[in-house]
Amino acid sequence: MKKKTKHIIAVGFFVVVILSIFADLIFRPNPKVIMPEGSELFSIFIPFRTFAAAQISKGIFPLWSPYVFCGMPFFSSIETAVLYPFNFIFSVMPVPLAVNWTIVLHLLMGGIFMYLWAASRRFSPSGAMLSAFIFILGAPVFMFVYTSSLSNLCTVMWAPLVFLVIDKLFDDFDPWWVILGMAAVAMQAFAGHAQYLFYTGVTSVIYFLLSIVLRRPPLGRCMKTAGGYICVYLGAVLLAAVQLTPALLYVTENVRSQSVTYEFASLFSFPPENFLTMLAPGVFGDTLNFPYWGRWFVWEVTLFTGVSALLLAASGALWSEKSKRRLLLTMVIICAVFAMGSHTMLFKFLYNFVPGFNLFRGNCKFIFLMAMFLAMLGGAGFDWVIGAKEPAWTDRMKKTSVSALVAAFVVLGAALLVRNPFTDHNTSLWQSFMSGHFSRSSPSSFGLYRSQLSFVKDAGIYAWKTLLMASVVLFVTGGVFFLASRRRRLRFLIGILTFAELVIFSMAYRVPRDVPEKWLPSEVTLFLEENLGDSRLFWPGTELENFGMITKFRFLWGHTVPLLRYSRFMFFTQGHPPERSGGFLTFDRYDRLYEMLRCKYLVLKAGFEVKDFPLVLDTGGLKIYETKDPLPVILLVDKFKVIKERDDIFTEMADPGFDPRKEVILEEPPDPAPEPGGSVGEIEVTTSSANYMIIRASLTKAAVLVVTDSYSSGWRAIDIAGMQKKQYHIMPANYVVRAIPLAAGEHLIRIEYLPPGFIVGLAISSASGLFLLLTCVYLLFLKKVKKK
Secondary structure (H helix, E strand, C coil), X not given: CCHHHHHHHXXXXXXXXXXXXXXXXXXXXXXXXXXXCCCHHHHHHHHHHHHHHHHHHCCCCCCEECCCXXXXXXXXXXXHCCCCHHHHHHHHCCHHHHHHHHHHHHHHHHHHHHHHHXXXXXXXXXXXXXXXXXXXHCHHXXXXXXXXXXXXXXXXXXXXXXXXXXXXXXXXXCHHHHHHHHHHHHHHHHHCCHHHHHHHHHHHHHHHHHHHHHHCCCHHHHHHHHHHHHHHHHHHHHHCHHHHHHHHHHHCCEHHHCCCCHHHHCCCCCCHHHHHHHCCCCCCCCCCCCCCCCCCCCCCCCCCCCHHHHHHHHHHXXXXXXHHHHHHHHHHHHHHHHHHHHHCCHHHHHHHHCCCCCCCCCHHHXXXXXXXXHHXXXXXXXXXXXXXXXXCHHHHHHHHHHHHHHHHHHHHHHHHHHEECCCCEECHHHHHHHHHHHHHCCCCCCHHHCCCHHHHHHHHHHHHHHHHHHHHHHHHHHHHHHHHHHCHHHCHHHHHHHHHHHHHHHHHCCCEECCCCCCCCHHHHHHHHHHCCCCXXXXXXXXXXXXXXXXXXXXXXXXXXXXXXXXXXXXXXXXXXXXXXXXXCCCCCCCHHHHHHCEEEEEEECCCCCCCCCEEEECCCEEEEECCCCCCCEEEECEEEECCCHHXXXXXXXXXXXXXXXXXXXXXXXXXXXXXXXXCEEEEEEEECCCEEEEEEEECCCEEEEECCCCCCCXXXXXXXCCCCCEECCEEECCCEEEEEECCEEEEEEEEECCHHHHHHHHHHHHHHHHHHHHHHHHHHHHHHHHC
């Protein structure tokens, strides 16, 4: 059989397996979706994707969302992934099908990219296919499926293609590989997860430099390859400028513009004890059968890629071709060190001196890259098992078998250190370990259980069972290696065992749930549809704020990255220092200033009561109260104060005498200055959408137009009545909303959100895309000429 045919069969088998695993979720009209309790699929991804699809279907590019945080930039937030091509699925499919097909398509793409990368390094079809399965079905990647973390999954699936391109630049430099690399990195930028884009880029730099050291290409080839690599990332940045430029400018005015402390950046570093999850993924709980009580989140710190796959990776690291193993093993170690973050001495250096490492928390995310290189080693190890012909093969297979059996006894010993099966009691060592763990554990641990001895006991039982299972799998794997060493025709059993382990693990975490037919209770929805209008909701303690993008109800808060001004204001109203503002805020009070933000209703869970406001709806589970006098969308004010310092503004606004209906606080003198006293005039909104509104104003004297939506520097106002298209000055009002000084007379004003970064980025991306298209045409022309 020709090698090409073998590759086609292997890829076909991979596709059939993945489609079979998800058949009930992609071939039914009303399927369930995979997600755990509290998944960000509902709180972030479905609202984002649905809102973007709905706006685009109306012919509106979704630059701004008016439904959360009193309004916020939408497209500029990179996680909305508006321009990611595969999100078109949400425009043509129901939400559950769109979610499931997004997952399946990206698993297929990631697996095929992984296969092609392995095949480019001269892996056999079987070894390349096994590498793809280890990468896709192992915990570091498949946990994205379990949580339905769409932007995470969509971003990481392009990583194998990036490293394939780097290898090809060394093997056979061709401009088409540079173009493919540009596309892969650009897709990562559009996919919506900046941190995985950054970590892939950091790892690719190290991989490229190590490739130079280990391959030792001639100086000319080295310079040519380096130029190609630089062009890959430079070209990707230019192609994705339409997304990256507004995103970078948005960072300067959202909560992420604040400096990240070392302590914050250290959060979510991979815990050293979680290396045990490479053998026993549920040792600290798995969320499926027992609550996860380890540090951080189980889906970010589980390293399991299969016990037999780990032995194959070890075999690949020791005995496969030197060209395959040296670079891959080095990258596994480097990614593991990076993932451990603050648990190593290196992280403080990276935080202080390497740009980017001081912007994020969650170094544990490097484990997906570690798993990718482990998968490659696993494929290399399997190729050695099925194809090696050296005399020492049998002896080495037996050594691997003995190593597996020794590891099995060690894991069995660890199980006995947790629980004594003869007395049916946890050991004192386990009790001490649990006590020490809870004393240093993260907020994500189940605090409710920390003081319960029964939980400690049950956790010991579950850890004991998990370790016993890992020991059994090691015994079985060691036995299979031993049998294969005696009879070479049994060596394919090792691949079958690896495949079976991965399928069993992934199927366990494929937990479908029904998608609610209605996002909010029917009574609440009906009431708000009839009464809310353009006003807003204060709904503390809910994670449904982002569903305003679907229901068209406006919320005071949201579940993503807010503008810094708005976050500081809300933290102030809740009695917290504005300097500590961020995207997470626990509300325990209602502030009268919320009426300045058009807050009309308070939605509270049963058990909470508000005496100051009338109860207008009681559903049994929720109570809705109506506020006294929320401001309208726009109003004219003829009194103002100029206060430049934020804290002074907050102090003035906290004064019971401050009335935003009559007075506005500005940070610079308005031009023209309002004339106090007497009638001001009339004003109305004639047209509005998510990105703009048109206001007609007739003023008898100069005044300040106040718009009760969040201020952002991307807003501009133009007089569309006159021939000269006069530009108005939009400034912050009352620190958090917008103000436009107006002169006496008639005005027809278009207020629109059009950040300069979007315009500049669109121009750069358009020019770059056109240049790339012309380059492709030129390369095709050269190819045609050479054939002649």
